[in-house]
Amino acid sequence: MSIARRRLAAALGALVLLLLPGPATADLSPEERTRILRHGPWPPPWRPDGGNRLSGDPAAAALGRALFFEPRLSADGAVSCATCHRPELAWTDGRTRSVGLAPMDRNAPSLLDARGRRWLGWDGASDSLWAASLRPILEPGEMGGTPGRVAALLREDEHLSALHRALPARAAPEDETGLAVDAAKALAAFQETLVSRRTRFDRLRDGLAAGRPDAAAGYPADALRGLRLFVGRGNCSLCHAGAAFSHGEFEDVGVGYFLERGRVDPGRIGGIDRLRASPFTRLGRWNDGGDARPTRHLVARHRDFGLFRVPSLRGVAATAPYMHDGRIPTLEAVVRHYSEIDEERLHADGSRLVRPLRLSAGEQADLVAFLRTLTPE
Numbered sequence: 223m224s225i226a227r228r229r230l231a232a233a234l235g236a237l238v239l240l241l242l243p244g245p246a247t248a249d250l251s252p253e254e255r256t257r258i259l260r261h262g263p264w265p266p267p268w269r270p271d272g273g274n275r276l277s278g279d280p281a282a283a284a285l286g287r288a289l290f291f292e293p294r295l296s297a298d299g300a301v302s303c304a305t306c307h308r309p310e311l312a313w314t315d316g317r318t319r320s321v322g323l324a325p326m327d328r329n330a331p332s333l334l335d336a337r338g339r340r341w342l343g344w345d346g347a348s349d350s351l352w353a354a355s356l357r358p359i360l361e362p363g364e365m366g367g368t369p370g371r372v373a374a375l376l377r378e379d380e381h382l383s384a385l386h387r388a389l390p391a392r393a394a395p396e397d398e399t400g401l402a403v404d405a406a407k408a409l410a411a412f413q414e415t416l417v418s419r420r421t422r423f424d425r426l427r428d429g430l431a432a433g434r435p436d437a438a439a440g441y442p443a444d445a446l447r448g449l450r451l452f453v454g455r456g457n458c459s460l461c462h463a464g465a466a467f468s469h470g471e472f473e474d475v476g477v478g479y480f481l482e483r484g485r486v487d488p489g490r491i492g493g494i495d496r497l498r499a500s501p502f503t504r505l506g507r508w509n510d511g512g513d514a515r516p517t518r519h520l521v522a523r524h525r526d527f528g529l530f531r532v533p534s535l536r537g538v539a540a541t542a543p544y545m546h547d548g549r550i551p552t553l554e555a556v557v558r559h560y561s562e563i564d565e566e567r568l569h570a571d572g573s574r575l576v577r578p579l580r581l582s583a584g585e586q587a588d589l590v591a592f593l594r595t596l597t598p599e
């Protein structure tokens with residue numbers, strides 16, 4: 223071959239590499255396709271929360287944003303929501319367990335996509351985003367605030383009171399608790415605007431939905447193998463279901479529930495007790511409407527002990543460490559946990575949904591590569 227022809231061949235080879243459509247999706251079975259399609263589309267449709275008269279209101283979101291970064295809500299004037307939900311850390315704090323006025327027992331979840339959740343908190347102690355936003359203000363070890371302190375800020379601070387006056391008025395007179403609830407509803411309206419961006423996975427998924435032969439263009443081959451494990455032998459989709467990669471309910475995957483000094487985190491069963499004891503639920507007078515049936519029909523069962531809410535996996539690469547108490551530091555270690563899960567530690571007496579998967583090192587790496595494609599680049 224002449225030098226010119228060799229150069230031409232090399233150039234053609236490079237061109238072919240550039241145009242390659244990524245890993246082939248042709249060998250996905252119809253069943254695999256169906257399962258993959260169920261994880262979208264993203265973002266999902268959303269309707270304002272009927273329980274929050276300020277839901278979806280831009281003026282309320284503006285007040286909520288100001289309150290989110292406001293340390294004067296707390297007893298010592300030093301802790302704001304953003305102390306533990308830092309925007310630059312995907313609305314987490316990067317810590318194992320959060321520290322407010324006192325150390326907490328749990329890891330701070332991201333607030334992205336919180337607007338779609340029926341139960342909030344790892345134990346589901348809140349049944350609305352607004353109630354989950356009031357709880358940290360009033361919790362003694364978290365921000366240690368009071369309705370009186372919140373009301374004073376809304377009445378007396380020039381900037382905050384102007385933002386508050388711009389909101390639709392309530393029928394009832396504005397007592398301190400009512401003002402604190404308004405603050406929480408505005409905080410919820412702000413958090414409703416925090417929706418995670420589309421990812422490489424979404425491009426693949428929508429390409430498959432549209433029947434495009436190049437659906438996997440630019441999608442890593444190892445991630446595609448990991449995705450097949452996720453919806454297949456790994457059984458991950460069973461709980462990490464749907465577009466949000468969570469069915470939103472509570473499960474046990476063998477993460478310990480012992481805290482130090484012989485204390486345990488009771489998980490869901492404690493969450494149901496806390497929900498029942500709170501005046502700030504969908505059944506209470508501060509709620510504005512919407513569907514209260516899930517709360518009304520809640521029954522605590524013995525098997526709820528030690529269950530935690532299935533977390534969404536969107537954006538998961540940005541929210542280490544993992545699990546309700548942050549005890550697992552990396553995604554690699556989470557996948558190893560599922561691979562080697564200790565069945566002795568699964569205590570729920572209901573149906574057993576997880577088994578040690580005994581994945582090879584390559585399969586574990588593939589699953590991690592897939593999980594990384596659920597986070598925007």
Ligand code: HEC
Nearest residue numbers: 302303306320321322328329330342343344345354355358
């Ligand atoms: C001291 C740290 C800390 C502060 C301050 C804090 N949070 Fe949190 N947040 C957490 C932790 C930890 C959890 C998990 C709590 C649980 O499971 O019981 C959480 C959970 C939440 C949740 C539930 C999310 C979900 O998907 O379940 C929402 C919503 C939330 N916080 C909003 C706020 C708002 C709004 C503020 C300010 C008013 C705030 N947080 C202040 C640490 C904090």
Ligand code: HEC
Nearest residue numbers: 456457458461473477530531532533544545546556560575
């Ligand atoms: C039986 C339901 C169930 C199955 C099956 C399941 N998970 Fe989970 N997953 C959970 C629950 C519940 C948690 C939180 C546990 C806790 O905090 O104690 C969790 C936590 C996680 C986390 C940590 C997320 C975070 O933000 O802390 C990742 C990552 C994860 N699972 C990935 C997977 C993968 C990969 C598979 C398949 C190999 C899988 N899960 C299978 C229920 C499940």
